[in-house]
Amino acid sequence: DADVTQTPRNRITKTGKRIMLECSQTKGHDRMYWYRQDPGLGLRLIYYSFDVKDINKGEISDGYSVSRQAQAKFSLSLESAIPNQTALYFCATSGSGRGTGELFFGEGSRLTVL
Amino acid sequence: TQLLEQSPQFLSIQEGENLTVYCNSSSVFSSLQWYRQEPGEGPVLLVTVVTGGEVKKLKRLTFQFGDARKDSSLHITAAQPGDTGLYLCASGTYKYIFGTGTRLKVLA
Secondary structure, three states: OOOEEEEOOEEEEOOOOOEEEEEEEOOOOOEEEEEEEEOOOEEEEEEEEEEOOEEEEOOOOOOOEEEEEEOOEEEEEEOOOOHHHOEEEEEEEEOOOOOOOOOEEOOOEEEEEO | OOOEEEEOOEEEEEOOOOEEEEEEEOOOOOOEEEEEEOOOOOOEEEEEEOOOOOEEEEOOEEEEEOOOOOEEEEEEOOOOHHHOEEEEEEEOOOOOEEOOOEEEEEEO
């Protein structure tokens, strides 16, 4: 099984619908991240969390919310999806300690908003 | 906010050729990571460079960190089709910012 698991892997939805993307990890890491990937724009940070009680906004948090239900679980919600939120979403984790840590990514969740 | 610019954006070469891709920053890097992403997968770390002037080698891949820690390069010698992918640089202490990526295609 993958160390970082994302569900669903693919989702097609309609404008205005609420969507939740889930991420779970077995690496025992404290830090978890949600990124969005669009062609030509690389990966952009949406939210990050350093522990269950710590949630921080990233570069592009508008229109998104997150929940850290447990050390191993970090979910991303789109309360009312819009077409420009169509993208590939990645969850990542990293260990604590000095900041040259490696990011471990899930396989991604492809979201299409019609 | 630190910006990471990568060049070229796209690169298509024949097997056996050499290539270099670049990552430049608007400010000094704390450290710099290079990742490779293959289709349908998440990025995977290749290397981390920390010290200005540092050079690291990973088989046919050579990573260099600029003396002023504001730029980095990735050189691939004798590229192979298996090197095809999206190469991303990233920097940060606790919050990692990524570059726009270089999409490499190596033709057999």
